[in-house]
Amino acid sequence: MRKLLLAAAMMLLGNHVSAQQDTVQHEREDEIEEIILRSTRSSRTIANTPTRVETINLEEIDEKSNMRPSNVAMILHESTGIAVQQTSATSANASIRIQGLDGRYTQILKDGFPSFGNFANGLSVLEIPPLDLKQVEIIKGPSSTLYGAGAIAGVINFVSRTPKEEQDLNILLNAANTGLYNLGVFSSQRDKRVGYTFLALYNSQKEYDIDKDDFTELPNSKELTIHPKVFFYLPGEANLIVGNAFTTGNRLGGDMEFIKGNRSAEHSYFERNKTFRNTATLEFSKPFSETSRIEFKSAYSLFNRTIEVSDYAFKGLNQNYYSDLSWSKTLPNQTIILGGNYVTDHFKDRLNSTETDLSFSVNTGGAYIQHTWDVSDVVKFENGVRADLVKYGNDLYTESESFLLPRISMLLRLSPKWSSRIGGGLGYKTPTAFTEQTEGFQYQNLKPLAGVTSEKSIGGTADINFKTMIGDDLDFSINHMFFYTKLNNSIVLGGSDIAGYTLANTDKPLYSSGFETNAKLIYKDFLKFFAGYTYTDTKADYIPGDRIVPLVPVHRVNLIFMAEKHDNYKTGLEAYYTDIQRLTNGSSTKPYWDLGFMFEKYFGRFSVFVNVENFLDTRQSRYKGVVNGAHNAPSFDEIWTHTEGRTFNGGIKFKL
Template sequence: MQKIILLLCTFFCVASACAQNSLKISVKNKVDKTILSNATVLIKGTNLLAKTSANGTASFGNIPDGNQIIIIRNVGFQEQRLPLTFPLNEVKTYEVFLEPAEDELEEVIVSSTRTSRSIQNTPTRVETIELEEIDEKSNMRPANVSMILHESTGIAVQQTSATSANASIRIQGLDGRYTQLLKDGYASFGNFASGLSILEIPPLDLAQVEIIKGPSSTLYGAGAIAGVVNFISRTPREKADFNFILNQSNVGQTNIGAFSMQRKGKWGYSLLALTNFQKAYDVDKDDFTELPKTDDFTVHPKLFYYPNEKTTLIIGNAFTKSNRTGGDIFVINDGADANHRYFESNKSLRNTSTLDFSYKVNASNLLKIKTSFNYFKRDIAIPDYTFNGINYNAYTDISYLKNIKNQSLIFGLNIVYDKFAEQDQLPNLAKNFTTRTAGLYAQQTWDLSDRFKLESGIRLDLVNYFNTLYRKNEAFVLPRISALYKINDHWSSRIGGGLGYKTPTLFTEQTETFQYQNLLPLNNVKAEKSYGGTADINYKTSLGADWLISLNQMFFYTRINNSTILLQDNSGSFHFENTPQPVQSRGFETNAKIIFKEYFKLFAGYTFTDAKADYLPVIQNIRLLPKNKLNLALLYEKERNFKLGLEGYFTDRQYLYNNQLTSAFWEFGFMAEKVFGKISVFINAENFTDTRQSRYKSVVNGSHLNPNFDDIWTHTEGRTFNGGIKLKL
């Protein structure tokens, strides 16, 4: 009998202990107290793991006695640890508040769609390059943004000159003139001012880069056929911010830059200053530069005024001066003689003044006025030929954002004045051209439900363009629509399309290669017109407590009608004409991101592009365009400690203008950065396998006195090593 009583007591004690050794946890966002579903809760040292449900709770049973550490994790939030001793003294639901990770305290907000919505709730497909990645790529190229864009899926930085290293941006295989570059929404890089543009945009003051692929003319007017790249500057906060960078490379480049910003009460400021020096660099010892001798300087101050909580006024002025000289290295170092005379000189001066006024009419409505004036002067010189021009651009945009229940409405108008004037040229040969545009636009973003969101817009542009030879007036009606459907917590899809147009221009990748020599003024050339769209599907999930996986599959199509083509007559002069035969670009992009414990990050991107011009004889593939391109990057990072990165890029064969096919090639890069408090030291090995065009064939042909150059289809400078220090206060 005593044994039976002892057995029953033991049973009830065990049952009582198991009943006590259960746990219920509620997980919430510390900032806004909202529940967090799908957060991971685990008990350290055991196999007990659970995900919070739709109401933000997770439950456990059969927890061992003793001291236990409860670990709560969620992507974008700081890990929380809760020590508890079992059996518990009382049965209750434990509330845990997760604090957003410092790098993600602010939700990713996109401004390029004009609604300033979070990226998760924007129907238009927008890709963002955030501050962390910008900071990493700045280590590789502190002078300009070329590296930031070069390594993005579906985007190519196309070098246009063998000696001066000039480059343009191509999206989805289309020429650079179909991509619109913006800085804080200002279109200051069009027409002649597109020359050297990406080489004159420093990344040091950038907070974010936003990319919209596909026709975007409804939002931004002419030139946004292939897409829009919007470089978003940082804005001051109460806490002062100072960044300094010093960089040196083995190819003779030195970069010294600083960025500072702070807000105090009603006033704030930001200031960017950067200077770059590049020695003439000849890697293959053929006496011609792969990198030109360069010195340039940029200063960009901004003044912020907040007279009250509703009003913001921003005044800025960006000034850049650049001097680049490439060609025969003997001419650059010692001057011309009987055997050496070829050079290519580019001198440019860019000044952009901006004014941005915002007024919150009430808690949800916003009046915004933006205006800018851009002055761009560029002098190009080669032996026996010079080209000098000035481009003036004035831009004003007035918009009103009205938010009502489940909807955001935008109404706006803008006026653009663009004038190019060639200097020191006969009146009948001057490439002068003026474009005046007045546009009205409207856009509606409608949250039909939590899962389905629709964005539609329409634009009317009245365009007048002319020179001494002809004048045309055209009207463009540009509708656009896009939709976002959140299938469930893991799957979502976006689809969108619209019309676009591009006003005539002489300044393209092709004409840049021969410095506009023997190029006739535009005559009876009309605007190009396009239609197209993109569709994608996105999948995100977490596996266990440590893995986060994100996949995106996007398809695109663009057709350009009435496209302009460059022709050469019997006298050797070049001119542009419209052709009834279209240009079509179709393909897809595949992106994958895998994150393990927030330390290891693997990125993979694949682009297939089939772009053809029907007017091309025999081979209709667009030139200098690989059909297949693969981007791979592996990053290991301990926050505020160190980071290591390894990158690999595959580029498929490309057709040249002489109809020959290039070789496919790989390139690899490595980077490392170590943080010592407020100072960090970095090193980079870009293209350390030394992939370069001269390894396949000499880029320079002919004699030193009269050289000609092959099309540029890969690196010319070869491997590059650089290192430096950064200071952040």
């Protein structure tokens, strides 16, 4: 049966509503032409950009915020080639994987600012609310030429809304059967000289134990985000944007009795995460003529996190400074961008002794050039190169490295119906102690980095796109993409909790290759069907035996059916298939289906929505208990599917 389903899915060659480039979008082609990209720095429309960029538009973001208003995890979860991987059984921390590679190889940006990596990586996707977003841009494959270290698997840029002359006011109220409550407000407006945007979101989650094993699947949590931005429209068409994003959270998971206050020798296990994040940003742009412009961006971010687990505590402060200055020149059929940036990432371990002090600093200076050339209506190139000088280390060692990172992309518009994009480049990732593996044991008994150097990659993507009209009312499009990444000098985990864990480079490479196929059918902009299939083959020569990398399913299928009557209602049915996954201990998981349903009804400026996620109640505890060992000193299995089971939520939205 499973083979038949997979074969059928591959014949459909498809994807779901989210993020596909110009041939796999939620809008019709004339609307696609107007999508302006920010992640490629060239401010081109998506149809004329040689770099392969997938976008998730405002309509799709609005739908997914109904399902999970707290954060952007649901938006990304349903895209082909992307997995939101839970890293903790009790606190539900998570990271983002692209094309089978660990989360640390994905560069997460908010409006182009990289302040979500390293120590913050395991919580970053949980601390970005969707309410103020207008689109999400995804570049899969090496993107270090544009964004430096950390963009080996790709880049995800969450782009915020900007103010318009008409006031924009959005209020959202949501509640779920798991004990989740959300209250969010987004407002914006501008006049000729000044504008503003303002986001406030409060999330409250009650401790939740679906399998009645006395341990949380969802932690008791309280989170608050406040993000104001002020826009100044200056003489000479110059713009100045000043913002400050503040987020605080307190997540307490573990023994249910402990959380409820019934603490005893038996009921003593807990995992608490306290976080504080503040990011101040400044953006300035000014045209010098109709064809040239200068842009400056700067951000300073503080991320403070405390982890407590029974008789162990870890506390650290991550400071990140980012600045980027660029100049662009538009010529007939060409665009040139010259720039440089400086990035510092300093982590201070505030509790541990010298033997386990994980303090680490990275300083990077870089310069880049990008050239986009429309050779003809058929052929377009986007080429670039970056030179980075990096210095990093701690009290045990320091290291300096230099990187030259070329990148090339080509767009072939073979006909109005056929097009293709091909691209590739180099990438690197500076050492970090904060990986998905070390997050899983809260960095206990982890020794400081010593003698570890940067990981390096080479990779690329190639796709083919086809779109057509079937009759007068049916839009059809299909996209097929191949991807390949080779990762050298990988940093891998060794040791044990008794002798102590260590991180060290290996001289054996990791390979990730495969393809994604996405298809879309739209009937009169009313009925919409999306299908997707992802094949991922990720293997590492340093893993004994068959070399299979854990928690990477070979096959994944996405199926979406939507019906929408604008300003009246929308409804959708979703189905996702995830194939067998290999665990670190060598065992294999079961394949599973995940089904969901949503409905939203509009009443003028108000709308009400209901949503059911995972209504087959797929969860890991149905296959095997996640918690092992003594009740007051448990161990936890790796998380490979849902832990919270079936969920229901509903709410009200108001838009002005």
